[in-house]
Each structure stands twice: as structure tokens, then as C-alpha cells.
Amino acid sequence: MPSYILRRLLLLIPTIFVALSFLFFLFFLLPGDPVDLIVGGENRTPDPGVILRARARYGLDEPLLIQFRDYWSRTLRWDLGESFLNGRSVNDILGERVVNSARLSIWAIVIEIIVGIGVGLLSAIKRYSIADKLTTIGTAAAAAVPVFVLGFVFQYAFAVYPNQHNWPEWARLRTSRLGPDEWFLFFIPRGDQWRYLLLPALTLACVSTALAARMMRGSMLEVMQADYMRTARAKGLGERAVVTRHGLRNALIPVVTLIGLDFGTVIGAAVLTETVFSWPGLGFTIADAVGDRDLPVILGLTLVVVLAYAVVNLIVDVSYAWFDPRIRLGEGDA
Amino acid sequence: MSLIEPTGPSAATAGEPGVVDVAAARPMRSEIWRRFRRNKLAVVGLVFLAFVILLAIFAPLIAPYGFAERPLPRVYRAPPSAAHWFGTDGIGRDMFSRVVYGARVSLKVGILATALSLSIGVLLGSLAGYFGGLLDTIVMRLTDVFLAIPYIILAVAIATLFGRSEGSIIVVLGLTGWLAITRIVRATFLSLRQLEYVEAARALGFSRWRIMTRHVLPNALQPIIVYGTISVGTVILSEAALSFLGVGPQDPTPAWGLMVAQGKGDLVSASHLLFFPGGAIFLTVLAFVLVGDGLRDALDPRLR
């Protein structure tokens, strides 16, 4: 096991290197000189002198390969540089954003695990029941609504409408932003914080929960027909014991994979949710930075996203061993 | 399958039950259809899709006005009426006509982008799965790299590179959607190439190309078909997401996603601007998912 983990960690190095290098070159390939944008070129024609000075200031007048080399030598020292746009240190921006992203994704994943696995499991056990049919339609429907529409509908229904109709205070949620930023044990909301957290977490969790439920249902159905389940039943074990002791663990493997992948992408890719709710996380900062061609911010934040993604998935892979003792880590690495 | 939030295409994995394990015998065509018919939801979905396809084909005959036309007398943001069944938009265009024409755009984007990502995915996945070794390692590491990069960065960057038209949306979504299918196809090939009949074909001295295309690929078709069906729906949702972020198709293109993104603030004041294109997206995506479900159950004999 330790050697497997070590090998996986080593494999991270080329992945991260290629990913960031790819982005580095991609952004030099895009039309529009980053310097133009630094000096406000998206709004007017900049002064040529200003362009020259800015180019020199950010080292953008060097040949591309030299810049590339410098970028990596800085990154290896965890010097992520400063935003082209406002001179803020990328480390500071990261510090603000990572925690917010983490909190939002933790809650989205919690919802996904509890609701997704729960609903999927029930649906599979009570196959052909009304509840199962509703689940099938409901999960498909939840995955068919554009996320930002869902977000705006939530805002209106749970924050604007209750406020305009003088609902009791406990029934009013908040439309946007972080709120008081008060947490217990890093991620448990304190005081009023939950009002700000609930809607974005639900919005972000909606699609992935539906998917997890669908996958859980399918996986469970498949497992229940497996030979070893038949054996277990034949041995005279009760249905409940069969399901929990033998079925669940096996059925969870693909679902856990899905959730692991979600965790990684949720951190960096909750762009829509974060934008709709003005939640100051990584995703919407990265999307903004892409639009502004703010290279240090794009690369710095992506580095963290890639790292988080890789580590979470490593944990997921290692957890397979718990779910299914037959899986011996280290054989194949897909 | 990968009906993930449009901001992350990564959900589809080789772990999906009923998708990977295709070692089971291929059922006959009539048998598949019989089983598909048993799933009422899937049939409803299929009928709806047929309806949407007809709308798309006969849009000019069905729509009373052109999608960019501003009919007289002009009314702006008017609610549904006899003259304008779905109301009018901000500059007086007939929403019903736009939604009808929108079927063309959305189906075109959905199908072509899916075709593009399937082609890339099937090619890379089958090469990796069949040949294994270094090639496999490279392809898998490549998908790792792209799974790790937040997909929206790529989408926004590519959209900036290719401009913001229907065509570039197809390229964007095609180029970012191949990861899952690559993994699925690879996993399928990995499991298939060990099988006896492939060994036999190899022993008979058939060329690798022939073995791949004639013997292995047909058996991998099930997951590809199922994934592809659902993916069309996903692409239609992603188009809406890109429009919301400002890198989608441009007005006056009657793309549903664009209309929804433009109407995002009209939930209360002019809800028809959000409701009709949004409903069109919702029903169409739902139909693709239901049909995909039905296909999966019908194609995989073990589940029924």
C-alpha cells in the first residue's frame, strides 16, 4: 500500500506539469495581447508607451520559452506571483478563495452522499414501486435544469419572496455572498451563516446528487443479481443482512468513484453556482481571470485545483480497499 | 453516464454498471426493441424527441415568423397572447418562432458536438485499450490532465480562440467532452481483448485493424450508444452554461441556452422569456436521458 501511494504521488508530477504548461501556452495562443488587457485595452486603445512599460514590468517582453522557464522556477518555489490586474498576491487570493470553495464543496458533497446514496438505495430495494418511478423521473429531471436557472429560482422562492411577504425570520434564506463568515470547526456554519450557505450548496449539489442516486440505483440492482448475493441468500441470511453486509459495499464502489471525481471538479468548476450566488470561491475567480487573461491568477489557482483533484482521487482509490478487500492496490492504474 | 452539471464533464467513468461489462452476448435487434418498448418513460421520451426533430426540420413551416424578425405591430416583452403564443422578447421578436427555430440550433449543436467528442473518445479509447502499454499510459495520463483542469477554463479559452458562434460552440463542447467516452471505450476494450473470440481471431492471423473494427468495436457499441444519447442532452445544457458565462452563440441565433441566459432576470417580471426556452431545454434533455436509460436497459440483458 505505501508503495502504491508513493507511486501515485509520483505520477502526479507529470500530470500537474503537463496541465499547467498546457494552460501556459494556451493563453499565449489566445487572440489579444495580455498586456493590452493589463493596461485596460478591453475598453480603449492604450497608449503605445504604456504597453511597452507594462510588458517590461511583467516580464512579458522575454521570449516565450524564457518566460516558461521562469514561470516554473518561480512555481517550484511556490512564488505564484501577483495578479496582472490589481497587483494582489496570488497567494492572498488563494487563501481567501480556497476555504470558501472547500466549505461549499464539502456541503454539496455531504448532500450528494446522504441524499444521493439514500434515495438510490431505497429506489433499488423497492424496485418497481411508485417511489422508485418517482425517483427515476425526479433524478432525470433534476439533471435537466440549467444550473443557473435553478439558482435564480431558489433565490426568488426562498429569499426574495419570503422577505417581501413578511415570512417569519427563520424561514428567510439569503440570496448571495458569504454572509457573516462564521464557522465552527472550519466548515460547520454558526449563527446566521447557514442562511447563506444552504441555497448555493443545494444548487451545486442538485445535479451531482441526481447522478449519484441514479448510479447508486443501477449499481445496487446489478449487485443484487450477482452470484454471491444469491449464495448469501441461499445460506439463509435475511434480506436486510444480505443487502447491508454484502450488497452495499460492492454497490458503493462506482458511486464513490463518481463522488470522488465530483469533489475534484466541484472545487474548481462550480463556476455557475458561485457566480449566481456571488460565492467567493475558486471557480468564479478562475473564470473571471480567464476572461481578463490574468495569467498568474489562472495558473496559481489551477495549480491548487489540480492538486486537490489529484489528492481526493487518490484517497478515493485507496478507499476501494476498504470497500472491497478483493481489490489489491497497485495492479493497473486506470 | 455523464449527465453532470455542465461545469464538469468528468463524472462518467468506467465504473458505470451495465456500461462497461459488455461481455454478455449481443441481443437481437427485435429483442432490443421489444425490451425498449416495455419502458414507458423511454417511449415517451422517444416520441418527444421525434417531435423535436420534426420541429427542427419543419421550423420554417411551423414558425409564424422568422427567428430574427420583429413583426408589426411591435410589442416588447409582451406576455403570451393569440398573436404571439409564447409572447415576445425585449425587442419584439416572436418567442414561439424563436423557440421552434431553437430546436434546430440545439439539436445541431448537441448532435455534432457529441459526434465530435465520440469520434475523439472512441479513437483514443480503442487505441489505448487495444494496444495497451505505452500508448495506453500516455492516453490515460492525458485524460487525467484534462480531467484535472477545470473544464470551464478550457471552454472559455477555446471560445475566445474560435469566436462565439454556433460552430465554435460545437468545437468547444466536442473538444472538452471526449474524456469520459475515452475511458469507457478503453475499459471496454481492455476487457474484450482478453476474450476467447478475440484470441481466436488473432490466432487466425487477422490484422489488428480488422480485429479492432470487426470484432471488438461492435461489442463496445452499447456503452457508446447509451453515453452518446445522454451526452446530446448534456451538451444542450452546457450550451446554456456557456451562454450564461458570455461565451455562447450570439444574438440573433435562436439557441435555447442563449435565450434562457438572456431571460435569467425575468423570472418574475416577464417569466415567459425564461419559461418557454427553459422548458424546451428541460423537456428535451429529460427526453434524451430517459431514452438513454431505456437504451441501456434494453441493450444490457442482465438488468431485465
Add this chain to the structure above:
Amino acid sequence: MKSRRPVIKLLALLAGLVLLTAACGGGADDADEPGGAQEDAPKTQKGGELVDGGTFVGDPPEHIDPALNSTLDAYQVINAMYDGLTEPTGAEVKPLVAESVESNDDASVWTFKIREGMKFSNGEEIKPTTFQKSWERASNPDFAGDYAYLFNFIKGGKEKLDGKAKTLEGVAADDGAGTLTVTLASPYSNFDAVAGFQTFFPMPDEATSDPAKFTAYENGLMIGNGPYKLEKPRTDQEISLVKNDTWTGDVDGEKWEDRLDRIRFLVNADPDTSYNALGAGEVDTANIPPARVSDAEANWGNTLDVAILGSYHYVINGRNPIIGGEKNKLLRQAISQAIDREEINEAVYNGSRTSSTGITPDGIPGFKEGICKYCKYDLEAAKKAFADWQAAGNKLAAPIQIQFNADAGHEPVVQIFVDNLKEVGIQAAAQPFPTETYFSQLADGACVICRTGWFADYPTYDNFMYDLFHSDSLDGNTYGFVNEEFDGLVDKAKATVDKDEQAKLFQQAEDVLLNKEIMAIPINWYKGDYAFDKDKIAKFPQSNFGLIAWEQVALAA
């Protein structure tokens, strides 16, 4: 000055100093009549906190350093934090930190007498050398912001910016006499207004002493001399200002202690979210997206009736053979007359703007109503002009392309534009460009008829004529309007000290632009777009530069 609101992503080079605009008029005077205060004398509450959600809708502020900022939204914050030498209000420029402003006869040398005892919020005194040091900082070529080119007005400014000189030759400060003397590169009779602009704001010693720390200054606890000061360093989510107790400016006849104690600017990622947050009672102000104009009129206090000194228009590339040149004048006339500006206003902006009759808006000294002859919708005249143009042997080989930056709310305008032209028989098509590269593509000659917009920075005619259309100005060159007669009139007007004479010359120049050459197509003039909770806010004055006079905002009792 550009506004980064998604819907009216605009351009303007200079931003107006309106520190206490409405205040200085002492209430109901001229065009500065605040929009939010039309309720009859509501009872106000002492102190209190205002949570603003209407200023930053889209992106967090890039810069809040006056020397670096170029956006209208961040200027709202800077405006609350700093006072400049002067403040232009409507027709005249009033001294502010300066006690008096004088120029020599040909307006080439300006003397600012600095008021005694003016202090930054940290107690540091403001002296003439404070300004000199601040200007050296702002014109430092390694630091210079988007607006640094304003130093070109000053003698030696160009050399300084080009790195050929160490200091601004034209600036002399005498702390003993309390005077700041500025020698200009060429005579300019409106320099007193420019000197009140943010680029020329005073900065404390800690900001000007170490060039290595220039860029980082705005990310710490910036010190200013205005009515409000930073409570803590800014983040990308919030900028929090508290009352600067030592401030002594005008608060519209009331006591400074009674004004807002704290203003929190919250950043929104989306204008509709900002508006929803107002509806949910989380913020006190919001931006009004065009689709919500009627809703805002019905339910909220708003600044929709405040005329903003800004113009939304399309310019024509004179170098483009399809549409430029003398022979295509009739075509340009037909296009301008074909456009139904009222319809655009009603359909796209819910009637919230004013259809323009010229580029320069009402409220600018020297403004003349109806200067543009071809800006009225006249289908018959347009058809005739187009027919005459065709009769002269011209024809369009392909649809005329109309350029605009995508996803900034211009699509519907261009659609109506295209539709209007079709009615005349002119084929046209929309050509969206990515916002990131829009202006650089225009600079490369991509413009045929291209969208642009402009917010006034200070109330001078040249802020529109010179900055937008003079061939020396960068943007004039971008669009390809080069006209000697026009340039001559503007140059002459800029150096003219007599205000009436100056106004006439500017009007003549605009006449050349709009009627003789027809090189720009005015569409409309802006209005305010703040909504606020009128149950909570009693007074919310917005100046016609778009700036909120924060020191005069009062909560309802």
C-alpha cells in the same frame, strides 16, 4: 471612464471629479439636482450603516488607487475617500482643497493656492509639495496607470512618461507661499477641471515616498483626505469605509456627525443577483438591469431620472472605402436617419434613457439642443438619401458590418439597427467581437460602423470632442476620423478662455462632425441605474457624472 457594468460596458477616458458635486450647489441648482432626493424632505436618521450592492456588479474592483483606477465603479469608492484640488459642478469649477485657482491670460500657466490646515485622515498636513509628490508618483513610468497620459497636458509630462525626464518640469510647489504652479505644454482653458480628476488627487507621504511600494499601496490601509476612510484593507468581496471624523467639507447644510457612519461596498458577481439581494433585504442599493427598469420604478427608490453625462453612440471609420469618404456621405446620412432611436430606447432600455440629438449631452457647459440634423428618425428622408446615393452610381457589394463587443448588452440595439436599415433597403449585419480584444481590433481597422460609449469625466465640451474625435487623440485615430477643419476648431476652442466664445467653437466642431461629415451616429444619453430601498434610505443623491455623493446620503428615520 468605463463602467464595468455588464450591460453598459463603456468607454471614456477621463472621469469627472464630483466629490461633493451636489453639495456645493447647496441643494437645488443646475443639472446636479440629485435624483434620489425627490421625496419631499424626508426625516433622516443620524449615522447608521449603508450596505451597497449596486456599485460592483460583475467583477471585484481592480484598482482603488486614484493613480491607477480607470473604472467608474471603483471611482465611487475613491470619490468617498479623496478630495481633489477642484471640483467641477455643472457650469463652473469650484476650488476644493485649493482655495483659489487662477491662470495667466492664455491659460498656459495655472496657479493653485492650497487651503491651509487641510489634513489627511492620519493627521498629515496637505501642502503644495504633497500634490507635487503625488503627481510625480502618478506619472512614474514604472507605475503609471491608464490615465497617466493626462500628464501630457503638463510641460515635461511626455518626457517624464517616456522615461526621458526624472521629474515633471512644469510643476512647481512652494510650501511657504502655499502655491502650486503648473505650466502646461500648450494653452488649455479647462485645466482647472482636469486638475480635479482622480489622477491628480493628493496622496500621503507613505504612498509617495518609496517607488517600490507604489503598487502595493492600494492593497493595504490606504489613507485619504475625503469624507470616508478605509476601515480595513480591501478584499475582493468587500470594501468597508468609515467616517473620517476630521473631515470638514460641505454636507449639504447638515451636520457631519449625522451622516452615515459606515458604508460597506459588497461585490456581486451578477447584476440580477444584486437586484435579488435588494429584494431579499440583504443590501440597501442595487444595480438595475435593463429588464428590471419598470419593476424598479414601481417598487424601489431609484436614480433613473438622473441624467448622466455620457453618450452611447456608433462611430464610422472614415478610412473604410465602403462607408467613408465624401462620396458616401449620403449613405451615412441615410443610415443615421433610418435609426429609430425612440424605439431602441423603449425596447432595449425600457425608456430609461434619453434619445440623443448630438454627442455632447445636456449638462455640459456650451451644450446646444438639437445640434445633429440627421439624428431624427425619418424613414422617407433616409430612403431618399439612399436612393440619391445609389443614383450617383454607388452600390453595396455586401451587407454593411456593424461592430460591437459581444455579451455586453449591445446585441438587441444592433438587431434593431440592422432591422431599421433593412426598411430603407440597406443590407446590414451584426459583427460581434470578443470584449477582450474589441478595441485593439478596432485600432487595427476592423471598424466600419462600431459601437462605443463615453462617460464624461468633467463637464467640458472637449472631454467629448477632443478625447473622442480629435486626430491627436488615440480613439479618434482608431475610428479613422481625421479632419483638419474639426481639429482646428477643437484646438482653438481648447485654448479659448472666454466661455461663450469657446462654446461656439465647440458647437461648430460638433456640427462638422455630425452634419458636414456625418462620422458619428448618436443613439442616446445615459440615465442613473441605482435602485435603493426607499424605506431605509431617505437621501441618495447621484451626480450627473454617475457618482454618488456618499457624504450626503442619509438613512430614513
